[in-house]
Each structure stands twice: as C-alpha cells, then as structure tokens.
Amino acid sequence: MTTAVPRAAREVRLAVVPSGLPGPEHFTVAETPLTPPGAGRVLVRNQYFSVFPALRTLFGTEIEDTPLPGLRSGDALFGPAVGEVVAAPADSPLRPGDQVVHMLGWRDYALVEAAHCTPVDPALPDPVAHLGLGSVAYGALTRLAPVREGDTVLVTGAAGAVGSVAGQIARLLGAGRVIGSTGSPAKAERLKSELGYDAVVLRGAGSFAARLAEAAPDGIDVLLDLVAGEQLTAAVDAARPGARFALAGTLSAQLSPHQAGDRAPVEIDAFRVVVRGISLRGYSGADHPEVEREWTGRFGAWLRAGDIRFPHVRIAGLDRAPEALRDVIAGRWFGAVIVEL
Known part of the structure; x- marks a missing residue:
C-alpha cells in the first residue's frame, strides 16, 4: 500500500422504496466502514458519477428481466463512475494514481474488484466523457x-x-x-x-x-x-x-x-x-461487447475534431445527488447529468 485508507466512505442509500416517482426524501447519505483492499480489489476515490433515469427501474422487489440487480431499502445505489485508485495490493495490475471507470458510483470511495475496473482511455480528452451514454x-x-x-x-x-x-x-x-x-x-x-x-x-x-x-x-x-x-x-x-x-x-x-x-x-x-x-x-x-471500445475511439476523434458535442451538466457534491435524480426524472436537465465529487 502507498496511500492511507480512509476509515469510512459516504454513500447514497435507498431509505425507502417509493410507491411512485422517487424524491430526495426516499434516500439517505450514510457512512460505511472501509477496510484496505484485499486480493483482487482496489480502493477508488470517486471523482464523478452519472445520474440516469433508468435507475428508477431498479427500485423495489418485483423486478424481472433487468440486467442489473434490484434495490431494496438500505441498499447503496450504484452506477457508472470515474475515479482514481488510491490503494491496491502489491500484485494488482492497477496502481495508485490510475484513473478507472467502474460501476460503484453514488459514494465517495469504493472498494472495487480490479477485474471490474476499466482504465480511462486517453482517446477521450476529458475523463467525464466516459460517463456519456x-x-x-x-x-x-x-x-x-x-x-x-x-x-x-x-x-x-x-x-x-x-x-x-x-x-x-x-x-x-x-x-x-x-x-x-x-x-x-x-x-x-x-x-x-x-x-x-x-x-x-x-x-x-x-x-x-x-x-x-x-x-x-x-x-x-x-x-x-x-x-x-x-x-x-x-x-x-x-x-x-x-x-x-x-x-x-x-x-x-x-x-x-x-x-x-x-x-x-x-x-x-x-x-x-x-x-x-x-x-x-x-x-x-x-x-455487443465490442461496441464500447469502437465508440470510444470514434467519439474521441470526433470530439477532438469538433465534429460532436457532449452536452452535460455537472452537479457538485454527493449530498445533492438525490436531488439531481429527482430533477433528471422531472426532465429539468439537457444532456447527461454528472455528479462531481
């Protein structure tokens, strides 16, 4: 290890399953203890994560045919995130300082399986662009x-x-x-x-x-x-x-x-x-697992040439994430919505 591990992470949890559309009152920001990453894991300090309306589909217990697990009361939310590795076992392929994309957003620190992390591709001029859809x-x-x-x-x-x-x-x-x-x-x-x-x-x-x-x-x-x-x-x-x-x-x-x-x-x-x-x-x-890499290459080239825009808004702070989800569902924003930590 080369970086001290914080004692706890802050994460957004589903406090109660909403009967209709979710609002900030259905979520809570809680602390959860952190331990140093063991074999096969790394600790990532999240820098950005995306807020997307399809997350609402996962709230509740009667969820079928979805590619992601349902969320019940007390569960931490998740979604695409970009962060920096701050601690890793000596034999890990990832090292402190590496920027990665992973699926444990909605928290400031995440213990992530190294195999589930994708290094940030330098083809994109801004790491946030990895959170576009x-x-x-x-x-x-x-x-x-x-x-x-x-x-x-x-x-x-x-x-x-x-x-x-x-x-x-x-x-x-x-x-x-x-x-x-x-x-x-x-x-x-x-x-x-x-x-x-x-x-x-x-x-x-x-x-x-x-x-x-x-x-x-x-x-x-x-x-x-x-x-x-x-x-x-x-x-x-x-x-x-x-x-x-x-x-x-x-x-x-x-x-x-x-x-x-x-x-x-x-x-x-x-x-x-x-x-x-x-x-x-x-x-x-x-x-279509080959699409992501192909898209990243073309997206980066189009961005650098000025041929395409990446419309998005950045919301500052983990505490504002539940409000951001409500606003996404209400159609307030234009383009992608990114929480910046």
Whole structure:
C-alpha cells in the first residue's frame, strides 16, 4: 500500500422504496466502514458519477428481466463512475494514481474488484466523457438499425443523455434528415440550434402522430427509440418500407408515476410492420461487447475534431445527488447529468 485508507466512505442509500416517482426524501447519505483492499480489489476515490433515469427501474422487489440487480431499502445505489485508485495490493495490475471507470458510483470511495475496473482511455480528452451514454446510440445505429446515406432518422427522447448525442451520431453516419422529440420547447430550440436537429416534434400538445407526419412528410427510415409509448406507435405509422427500428429505452414507463418502470406495453400496427418490412429490435450493450471500445475511439476523434458535442451538466457534491435524480426524472436537465465529487 502507498496511500492511507480512509476509515469510512459516504454513500447514497435507498431509505425507502417509493410507491411512485422517487424524491430526495426516499434516500439517505450514510457512512460505511472501509477496510484496505484485499486480493483482487482496489480502493477508488470517486471523482464523478452519472445520474440516469433508468435507475428508477431498479427500485423495489418485483423486478424481472433487468440486467442489473434490484434495490431494496438500505441498499447503496450504484452506477457508472470515474475515479482514481488510491490503494491496491502489491500484485494488482492497477496502481495508485490510475484513473478507472467502474460501476460503484453514488459514494465517495469504493472498494472495487480490479477485474471490474476499466482504465480511462486517453482517446477521450476529458475523463467525464466516459460517463456519456453515446455508446448506446452508436451501437444501435451501427448494429441494429444501421444508418445509410440520406436516411431520415427519428430519435425519441432527444434531449436526454443518449438522445442528445444520438442525433449527432446519425448525421456523422450519413443521415440526410434528423428529427428528435422532446416535451420542452426550450430543449427543442437547443436541439436545433446547438446539436443540428432538422426538426423536433413536441409531445403533450395534441396528436404526436400528426406532428410527426408534418416533420417527416415522406416518412422515416431509422428510429432510435428511447421512449416507447405513443411515440413508438406513431413511428410505426410513419415508417417507410424497409425501415429499421432500434429500441434502447422506455422512458415513457420509467418516468411515469403510475408504473413501476419495468413494463412498457405499447400498441403498434402489426399489419404495417409486416407489409412495410419493418425490422424492430431491442438494443443491449451486453450483446455487443465490442461496441464500447469502437465508440470510444470514434467519439474521441470526433470530439477532438469538433465534429460532436457532449452536452452535460455537472452537479457538485454527493449530498445533492438525490436531488439531481429527482430533477433528471422531472426532465429539468439537457444532456447527461454528472455528479462531481
């Protein structure tokens, strides 16, 4: 060991499982004792971690088919984090001072399995960029619904952590027209003025399908769906023959106070799916392990060339993390939300 180990870590815990949407009152910041890292582990001082709305899906005991474990009362929250190794056994491949990415965010210090740490890639000019979710959009738009030159692409939930990068990726991959959706007129303007969206469809003011038809009178070739609900229904109606749909999120359920978040039933026109030859597939990064490295390389090159932006907001302090989650779920922020420690 080369660094003194702090006696305790502070972490955000789920105090009580919310019956609806979570608020700061459902969480507590508690101390937990720390011990020096044993064989196969390292101690990481977290510098940043991300706050994402899908975390809400894990609250409760009746969770099925999720890639991450559910959270019950008293459990510490978790999620992607960037930190610095401060202590490691002599035989560890990681050394104090190394920056790593891991999944034990929502705390200031984390004892992490060394095998579950990924060294920060110097291809990205800012380590915080490792906490962006662009790999989801990139994987979906290259593996499941590949963008072709001149395509019209629709991204639902375009102002969130994935969507704010997805439209830019679609354009860089050759899309001729990029359309987004959001519930905020202010965000719609930012999507067009800052991120190059050609049109943005607002939800919540009449028929989403009618407004999509105005934005895409000739239909859409590719859908990256992060919302489901009526927006997926409308996208099927707007699809051109041979359209490719990639489903990568269900925000309509995850952000609803009336649903648990792990179900997102949608009514779509199966007849149109058949006669128009629409492909519709769900995207999971675990099915495409090669995407992360490929994305990091391209993302870093695009960032350095000024071809892409990484919209995000930084919230200072662990104590503000529960409030940040509430604000993410309420749709307050534009892009990714990062807690800085």
